[in-house]
Amino acid sequence: MTQTPSSQTILEAFVPRSNLQLARLCVITVVVALLIFGALRYDHFLSSYNILSFLRYNSMFMLIALGMALVIMTGGIDLSVGGTAAMASVVAALLSPYGWAVGLAGGLLAGLGVGMINGLVVTRLRIQPFIATLAAMLASYGTALLLAGNQSVSVSYDTAFTLIGQDDFLGFPIPAWIAIAAYVAGWVALERHPVGRRILAIGDGEATAKLMGLKVERTLFGVYAASGLLAGLAGVILAAQFGAGQPTEGVGWELFAISSVVVGGTVLSGGVGSVGATMAGALLLAMVFNILNFENGLGVISLSAYWQSVIRGAFLLVVVVLQAKLASARQNP
Amino acid sequence: AELPSLKKKETYKVGFAQTESNNPWRIAQTESMKAEAAKLGYQFVYTDAAGSAAKQVADVNSMIAQGVDLIFLAPREEKPLIPAVLAAKKAGIPVILLDRSVDPKLATAGKDYVTFIGSDFVEEGKRVAEWLVKNANGKTKIIELEGTTGSSPANDRKKGFDDAIKAAGGFQIVASQSGDFSRDKGRQVAEALLQAHPDANIVYAHNDEMALGAIAALEAAGKKPGKDVLVLSIDGGKEAVKAIADGKIGAVVECNPRFGPIAYKTLKRYAAGDKIEAWVKNTDKFYDTANASAEVGSAY
Amino acid sequence: MPFNLASWLSRYGTFVALILLIVFNAIATPNFLSLQTFNVNLTQVATIVIVAVGMTLVIATGGIDLSVGSLMAIAGALAPMILQGTIVPTVNPLLTLPLAFILPLIVVAMLGWFNGFLVTRYSIQPIVATLVLFTAGRGIAQVMTNGNLQVFKNDAFQFVALGYVFGIPTQVLIMIVVVAAAAFLVKRTALGRQILAVGGNEKAARLSGIPAQRVKRLVYLISGVLAGLAGLIVVARNSASDANLVGLGMELDAIAAVAVGGTLLTGGRANILGTLLGACVIQLVRYTLLANGVPDAAALVVKAALIVAAVYIQQSAGPGRT
Amino acid sequence: MLLSMKGINKSFGDVQVLTNAGLDIEPGEIMALIGQNGAGKSTLIKILTGAHSCDAGTIRFQGRDVRFASTAESQAAGIATIYQEINLAQNRTVAENIFLAREPRRFGLVDRARMQAAARTVLSRFKLDIDVNRPLQDFGAATRQMVAIARGVTQNARLLILDEPTSSLDEQEVEVLFETMRTLKADGVAAIFISHRLDELYAICDRVTIMRDGRTVAVSPMKDISKVALVKTMLGKELAAFTAKKRAHGDGDGNSLVNVSNLGAGVRVRDVSLAIGKGEIAGLAGLLGAGRTETARLIYAADRKERGSVTMAGRAADYAAPADAIRDGMGFVSEDRKVEGIVPEMSVRENMTLAILPRLQKAGLVDRVAQRGIVEKYIQALGIKCSSPEQPIRELSGGNQQKVLLARWLCMDPRLLIVDEPTRGIDVGAKAEILKLLRGLADEGLSVLMISSELEELIAAADSVTVLSDGKSVRRLASDEITEANLMSAMAHQEVTA
Numbered sequence A: 001m002t003q004t005p006s007s008q009t010i011l012e013a014f015v016p017r018s019n020l021q022l023a024r025l026c027v028i029t030v031v032v033a034l035l036i037f038g039a040l041r042y043d044h045f046l047s048s049y050n051i052l053s054f055l056r057y058n059s060m061f062m063l064i065a066l067g068m069a070l071v072i073m074t075g076g077i078d079l080s081v082g083g084t085a086a087m088a089s090v091v092a093a094l095l096s097p098y099g100w101a102v103g104l105a106g107g108l109l110a111g112l113g114v115g116m117i118n119g120l121v122v123t124r125l126r127i128q129p130f131i132a133t134l135a136a137m138l139a140s141y142g143t144a145l146l147l148a149g150n151q152s153v154s155v156s157y158d159t160a161f162t163l164i165g166q167d168d169f170l171g172f173p174i175p176a177w178i179a180i181a182a183y184v185a186g187w188v189a190l191e192r193h194p195v196g197r198r199i200l201a202i203g204d205g206e207a208t209a210k211l212m213g214l215k216v217e218r219t220l221f222g223v224y225a226a227s228g229l230l231a232g233l234a235g236v237i238l239a240a241q242f243g244a245g246q247p248t249e250g251v252g253w254e255l256f257a258i259s260s261v262v263v264g265g266t267v268l269s270g271g272v273g274s275v276g277a278t279m280a281g282a283l284l285l286a287m288v289f290n291i292l293n294f295e296n297g298l299g300v301i302s303l304s305a306y307w308q309s310v311i312r313g314a315f316l317l318v319v320v321v322l323q324a325k326l327a328s329a330r331q332n333p
Numbered sequence B: 001a002e003l004p005s006l007k008k009k010e011t012y013k014v015g016f017a018q019t020e021s022n023n024p025w026r027i028a029q030t031e032s033m034k035a036e037a038a039k040l041g042y043q044f045v046y047t048d049a050a051g052s053a054a055k056q057v058a059d060v061n062s063m064i065a066q067g068v069d070l071i072f073l074a075p076r077e078e079k080p081l082i083p084a085v086l087a088a089k090k091a092g093i094p095v096i097l098l099d100r101s102v103d104p105k106l107a108t109a110g111k112d113y114v115t116f117i118g119s120d121f122v123e124e125g126k127r128v129a130e131w132l133v134k135n136a137n138g139k140t141k142i143i144e145l146e147g148t149t150g151s152s153p154a155n156d157r158k159k160g161f162d163d164a165i166k167a168a169g170g171f172q173i174v175a176s177q178s179g180d181f182s183r184d185k186g187r188q189v190a191e192a193l194l195q196a197h198p199d200a201n202i203v204y205a206h207n208d209e210m211a212l213g214a215i216a217a218l219e220a221a222g223k224k225p226g227k228d229v230l231v232l233s234i235d236g237g238k239e240a241v242k243a244i245a246d247g248k249i250g251a252v253v254e255c256n257p258r259f260g261p262i263a264y265k266t267l268k269r270y271a272a273g274d275k276i277e278a279w280v281k282n283t284d285k286f287y288d289t290a291n292a293s294a295e296v297g298s299a300y
Numbered sequence C: 001m002p003f004n005l006a007s008w009l010s011r012y013g014t015f016v017a018l019i020l021l022i023v024f025n026a027i028a029t030p031n032f033l034s035l036q037t038f039n040v041n042l043t044q045v046a047t048i049v050i051v052a053v054g055m056t057l058v059i060a061t062g063g064i065d066l067s068v069g070s071l072m073a074i075a076g077a078l079a080p081m082i083l084q085g086t087i088v089p090t091v092n093p094l095l096t097l098p099l100a101f102i103l104p105l106i107v108v109a110m111l112g113w114f115n116g117f118l119v120t121r122y123s124i125q126p127i128v129a130t131l132v133l134f135t136a137g138r139g140i141a142q143v144m145t146n147g148n149l150q151v152f153k154n155d156a157f158q159f160v161a162l163g164y165v166f167g168i169p170t171q172v173l174i175m176i177v178v179v180a181a182a183a184f185l186v187k188r189t190a191l192g193r194q195i196l197a198v199g200g201n202e203k204a205a206r207l208s209g210i211p212a213q214r215v216k217r218l219v220y221l222i223s224g225v226l227a228g229l230a231g232l233i234v235v236a237r238n239s240a241s242d243a244n245l246v247g248l249g250m251e252l253d254a255i256a257a258v259a260v261g262g263t264l265l266t267g268g269r270a271n272i273l274g275t276l277l278g279a280c281v282i283q284l285v286r287y288t289l290l291a292n293g294v295p296d297a298a299a300l301v302v303k304a305a306l307i308v309a310a311v312y313i314q315q316s317a318g319p320g321r322t
Numbered sequence D: 001m002l003l004s005m006k007g008i009n010k011s012f013g014d015v016q017v018l019t020n021a022g023l024d025i026e027p028g029e030i031m032a033l034i035g036q037n038g039a040g041k042s043t044l045i046k047i048l049t050g051a052h053s054c055d056a057g058t059i060r061f062q063g064r065d066v067r068f069a070s071t072a073e074s075q076a077a078g079i080a081t082i083y084q085e086i087n088l089a090q091n092r093t094v095a096e097n098i099f100l101a102r103e104p105r106r107f108g109l110v111d112r113a114r115m116q117a118a119a120r121t122v123l124s125r126f127k128l129d130i131d132v133n134r135p136l137q138d139f140g141a142a143t144r145q146m147v148a149i150a151r152g153v154t155q156n157a158r159l160l161i162l163d164e165p166t167s168s169l170d171e172q173e174v175e176v177l178f179e180t181m182r183t184l185k186a187d188g189v190a191a192i193f194i195s196h197r198l199d200e201l202y203a204i205c206d207r208v209t210i211m212r213d214g215r216t217v218a219v220s221p222m223k224d225i226s227k228v229a230l231v232k233t234m235l236g237k238e239l240a241a242f243t244a245k246k247r248a249h250g251d252g253d254g255n256s257l258v259n260v261s262n263l264g265a266g267v268r269v270r271d272v273s274l275a276i277g278k279g280e281i282a283g284l285a286g287l288l289g290a291g292r293t294e295t296a297r298l299i300y301a302a303d304r305k306e307r308g309s310v311t312m313a314g315r316a317a318d319y320a321a322p323a324d325a326i327r328d329g330m331g332f333v334s335e336d337r338k339v340e341g342i343v344p345e346m347s348v349r350e351n352m353t354l355a356i357l358p359r360l361q362k363a364g365l366v367d368r369v370a371q372r373g374i375v376e377k378y379i380q381a382l383g384i385k386c387s388s389p390e391q392p393i394r395e396l397s398g399g400n401q402q403k404v405l406l407a408r409w410l411c412m413d414p415r416l417l418i419v420d421e422p423t424r425g426i427d428v429g430a431k432a433e434i435l436k437l438l439r440g441l442a443d444e445g446l447s448v449l450m451i452s453s454e455l456e457e458l459i460a461a462a463d464s465v466t467v468l469s470d471g472k473s474v475r476r477l478a479s480d481e482i483t484e485a486n487l488m489s490a491m492a493h494q495e496v497t498a
């Protein structure tokens, strides 16, 4: 950190200056490593079929991870994303006969609704996010089951609704386009728009942010609403891509999202975070699933589903410990 | 479009997209599929969707990417797995469905997939009800322990049973709650329901595990399972069949998880160019006091 | 001093909620007021309480433990394996029984310590640190048993769940002992004070000579042991151990019990009796919905609303507000 | 009249904090607001800005009756506030902190180039040349305080409120601040200035409002009230002034308790040697960032030392953790009460007995009788103002919190007490009490290492002073050499040689 300006080179840009940049570097390195590993080891790993279906499916997780990242940057958490997506998928499926736009809007509104309730419970009732969104998770699953009559609801194939999930645009899956658009918007909001500064300042300390004259409650409300909206969008894609609103889907999505966010270097206590690294984090974890499937296909060692969860746990462990080690190495060189 | 065909070969690379592995029934199914593949010398690609229909579609897609010859799919749900079936078809890979089917309105056997091998959950519930109607001995008040809310076996086993009971008349379902297909949850729910409805004298559980939990609950409440309260279930695992022999369970409809032999037999028939029927029915046994002791050994 | 409803409610809110539920049930639920009902509810709540007590201590240090359910599964998987002699050959049947208790508890104690190690050594945030074992722990239990159900019968072992001591079910007695010990720990011992200090201000605690890291590792270890104990009770109760399901979702029940009981998730406080009451409220809500035939889907919505309401009453005038 | 607050009442729970308090300010006037710790100054300010609501009273600002519901509203109405002990957003950059909530925009997005340039411009007015793109947490307390002030003055407010802005600033920095305040005053901006340093009030303020026990007891033009009268009104009694009689200490190494030689770690502490005699108050002086706190933390093993040695009573003091230092008879009162001192949710009792816990326990249990004895003794002895020992410490005023923290160590009966800025943010009355207390304890044999940025304090209380500059001990002043001139020249050491 005592570098003179003259020693600045292009390489300098790659030297991490903060833990966040370090985490980003770490996660990108691992993603690239996994890609190379997969490409060398498995035949069709980098086939366009695999890449495109990978993106089509994982766009849902990228969306909820983005919402989760925003919430976590404020120092909160949103456990309701899976339930919200499930409920939104049911609403979208139920409304899909009235046209793709109605289905889309319905799903989005359902998600937004849950997000707004979360926001209200957190800001007005001052209930801790963990509990507020835990309750919202239960309630949205309950509502989803009630609306769906305890079983999956078929979407309408007469309208264009399923195209939202199943079609391509310029040879690229529409869900992936949606996710990319959401991330671009998220990046602009966080890095370029004043609201991003507000989100991060709240994560730094809510009381302080309030004294600094920030509209803390409004921002928090907005962030939970955004997370709900993104989960709703994921729900719409869920319904459209699989042709059904699924009230029991989404279990464990919140943990996937939290892991992605953390692997992307966002700190759970708030105040620090990055949108791009969250996306890389989500891709990384999703790729682990994909690789496990391919590994099983090789037939060299047949991993039972149980070993897969052990491996996923171990992988998470390695990544976070690696990050922690690098961070402390950076601090005391 | 035509159903993709399967070349006749010495060995195949087959995919098996399992739904989940969190209960003995699924484990037995996977074991059977794997063991049979090993016996035949086939390459076996296995995925586990951990209870998520969406992940199962992704799993099927990764099998397609890996270029398997045929996919065995145990669809988690009727509707959401349609895209997987259609994607495989589009990629020229035949699909055989195991133990659950997909929505017949959206995909049909012989056109979109080869066939469905399995039993009929509605039928299972109905068979239990029919046995009950004959053997109730004046017992009428039923507690129903449902499977996981929203899952298709839970919905179908409920429908088959409830409809048949209603048609028979004279019975009353005093409570029907989910026990999540698990012994512990089934026991807890049974404990609560038995307290609230002490007059109940029949317990119908959607699987063995919950039935065994209910037996524990009955015993804790000082009631004699089989005598004071009649217990009925579906699955037919060894423990449950033994419980029939012990007089604790009245009757069990089998739902056999050993799909291996019939699955690969169907594959070979298809490769040989046979015309496959739309539904290859699994013949499910029925256990009650008449045959339980004799059959304990052969139950899965 | 004028009567202050808000502050009174925040102190006794959980208790009031419990009384209201009991009154409601006495009127609405058939056969509610019976000893057996009481018995059923107490035995069912025992494992949640035992786990939630450990969770309370972890939360008091400002942490959280998502791995409890998986640790229950591991302990629950080990005990029958020991009883059936699949891990350690049965040298002496007299030894098997204590081993079936002690070995699983030692294993989960080590895993709990490992959680604490990740939290203290690498400063990994507790949710993530314990997410590792949440994910991998159940997998380990499943791999050990190959996912198979283990059915067993051992009266001496199952005494923890099926026996009675002085007419009290053993698991209820264990629950009472655990609650009393933890309440005593928090209120009267130096360690309890240190736990709260670490959660309240770790830097200050360290500068005051409190071994903050050791204290943290210890509470995760305690949480692990209590989860393991609950796991043993569950499998003993069912005469069967299913690594796939033992303790599934327990972390959320336990955390909800802690929150409804009035302990803030931010650390620095631990209300053990509140946790007991909180768990009882959650159990009674569950019982009420079941006994009154509320369908599962609707029950979820009601449960959610009640959790929010209970926590809100709890903190409506509590010191959490500024 | 720019602002007029009248009849303000406020209670927290059962505690009445403000009773009929008031405050009037004319445009362009700088008003001093003083009172003992806990008199209610900060609370009054927070009511004005909308951070707290009041139970009764009226507020008129710029001719309108107002009652701000949030700080955002008061900011919009033209009131800029620099709160006491607030640290801004630590992870955000300096520029972002200055402009948070009112970023310059372009097409609705933050105009980062303009924001950074503007930040550099304001900071240069404060003679601060720092990288505005670095997170605030990379900077020291003084810099952070200056950033907070910069944030305040750039708000183009009609009224600027500064709640103890100078407690972590050195004299030059204070002068820079005053310069800015005078400029603003010339533009007609009014200010409320809260400080416990009376000289500063006389230097900059036009009038003074004095509060006592939640009431406004006097308002007077600054020049019409003498220091003595001011303090008397504020305390409600004569100040028992602290005029320590210093002991002529033989500096012989023979009876020194602690010897530090060539201590170092990282770049902040390079080479520090000092000795603390038995029963001596050893001062540690230096400019901000000279490495005083770091030195103390190394001695106490709060951080790990890399070079040099420390001995305590002749034996090597190579502790692994503060716990070892404590066992060896050390105590440490940190300069940052909020972050490193109090456990906010805990009661006065629990906070006070935190360090002594290991000694209070019998078979793992806390000996409650002994505990009560200690707590009562020190609440009495130090005159700690609290409603009961069970009151959460976060509800106490800063001065009283500090006394509790002192008691935390005094009850341990330590051999060496390290106090880092022990009187920061503490009123003149309490300050004198604390210094008297330390003196008394030293006379009974306690050794004290006192870090202070206030020269008068060192002059009045220390038996010897070691001066640090840039991480090195540059001079040791014996009792009779401790004068303002000597201290200043020693502290400026680096500038002279460099």
Ligand SMILES: Nc1ncnc2c1ncn2[C@@H]1O[C@H](COP(=O)(O)OP(=O)(O)OP(=O)(O)O)[C@@H](O)[C@H]1O
Pocket: C322, D012, D015, D017, D035, D036, D037, D038, D039, D040, D041, D042, D043, D044, D084, D394, D395, D396, D397, D398, D399, D425, D427
């Ligand atoms: N949130 C709170 N809850 C309860 N009591 C409080 C709270 N905030 C402040 N107090 C009490 O109000 C009184 C006034 O506090 P305040 O901070 O206004 O004092 P002050 O004059 O600013 O003192 P100092 O000079 O130490 O900053 C104190 O006795 C304090 O204990």
Ligand SMILES: Nc1ncnc2c1ncn2[C@@H]1O[C@H](COP(=O)(O)OP(=O)(O)OP(=O)(O)O)[C@@H](O)[C@H]1O
Pocket: D138, D139, D140, D141, D142, D268, D286, D287, D288, D289, D290, D291, D292, D293, D294, D335, D453
């Ligand atoms: N060169 C520097 N760059 C950034 N921060 C610095 C620098 N020097 C000092 N600081 C900050 O100044 C603060 C005070 O430093 P330190 O505690 O070592 O010295 P001190 O003389 O005790 O200062 P203080 O009077 O504030 O206690 C530290 O918190 C440190 O972060």
Ligand SMILES: [Mg+2]
Pocket: D041, D042, D043, D084, D163
């Ligand atoms: Mg103040």
Ligand SMILES: [Mg+2]
Pocket: D292, D293, D294, D335, D420
């Ligand atoms: Mg300092």
